[in-house]
Amino acid sequence: MKASPQEIASGLDVERIRADFPILRQQAHGHPLVYLDNAATSQKPKAVIDAIVRYYERDNANIHRGVHYLSQQATEEFEAARKAVQLFLHAARPSEIIFLRGATEAINLVAQTYGRVHVGAGDEVLITAMEHHSNIVPWQMLCDEKGAKLRVAPINDHGELILEEFERLLGPRTKIVAIGHVSNALGTINPIAKIIKMAHAKNVPVLVDGAQAVPHVAVNVQELDCDFYVFSSHKLYGPTGVGILYGKQALLEAMPPYQGGGDMISSVTFEKTTYNKVPHKFEAGTPDMSGAVGLRAAIEYLNKLGMENIAAHEHELLEYATQKVSAIPGVRIVGTAKEKAGVLSFVIEGVHPHDIGTILDQEGIAIRTGHHCAQPVMERFGIDATARASFALYNTKEEVDALLRGIKKVEEVFA
């Protein structure tokens, strides 16, 4: 497959990049695999897989406690990963980076620590109508426990947040705002810098769910001035089982611990335990050390390619796919915000998304069908489900063309 001139213009040599991802070399149902389910999880470059193997072959030991050589090695590797994440998010300090199991756990941590301290009866938590279930349910649980209210800022027919409504809902009882940077179901990029300013003007802290954003756009948490930012490694070409919570140092220090255990303490007696400093206070137990090392390798891989180049390439793919798909009669795109990243959700008249998914699968094309863990979004658009193609740095225009042929096939079967 030759890279088209446009791809070279975007600065990415996609043909070479594809060779870095061993999983993409295979066939599915007798066709070359076309992987367009990247918003669910991305594939891993060999550099990430190799880093994990190298960690286990060379560096593995438990961190932060052993006096021996290997423990020192493993600790250095783990802390180097923290540093890599700090630089990736442009955080001020490595201690503001907490290693967790996923973005979901990171949101739960903030809800259960910061949230339980600051949200009381009659208070409000403000989210938006386009959140993933993982940025709804933890807040719902908190509100149920505290007798607080979950307020939901509405979106328009394009899938864009209605900013005036959002600002109106920011009230004297709002204790925290939790908002997705990029919508997983619609692809909408929220204007979070503006949103954070609005919230801060009323002294309300903001948690940004960046799970769908970090693979597509460069993030600078200091410029954004967000209070918390979370993401998952596995959507960023890194291994599963690792998630990141960024929090401003002063906020993290004031928060109570989340889980108790080893590594999160300074001293323990049966009468009293003194907690460790951040970030360790929030990292009870042995963390996913090889996963952290893998995430660092993923970040280094992305840095080499350049986030700007990746964003440009994916933007071009999305534009191309949007233009082609919307031209097919009977197909409707769900989520038509001006600012979008990575995601093309669509429905075909008279065909359930599940049937679309099965027919595309037979052509070797992997997409996601269903409600995308965003049932309220489906309800907002009056549908049960969508078919979702989501793009990554290794996807090509030829793959978009395969998707278009697949959609034609769907229409043939259901003609």
Place this chain on the structure above:
Amino acid sequence: MADLRDLYQEVILEHSKAPRNYRELKAADHKAEGFNPLCGDRFTVFLEMDGDSIKDIGFQGSGCAISKASASMMTQSLKGKTRKEAEELFNRFHGVVTGQSAENGDEPALGKLAVFSGVSEFPTRVKCATLAWHTLTAALEGTQEAISTE
């Protein structure tokens, strides 16, 4: 390799586009709701019983072609059947769509429902084919809560 035409047989496509007995039964004495949270399929099955026999049956809801056609053809095959016969038919149907029993000749009792045998080549679609049947079971048992495939 599985063939799409084995799954999307003409009869199935036809039923999905024009489902039979697609109506609420005003005289229903049993009903149940079935839900597949994975794909959002949701059906309600209505039954009017005459003693131990199914006097009338209808369904409503939304779902993929397989689940809708399956519900439609289920209602056709169950009118006049007893509870026990309905249960037996579901067992046979289940065996065929999961590929646990052969469909050729061995299951003559399945009748038109044999068109669903192609589902066994598509494991992710078994739940679509059986959703209406699970909902029927719940309706017969008089289960109040919505049943779920998960």
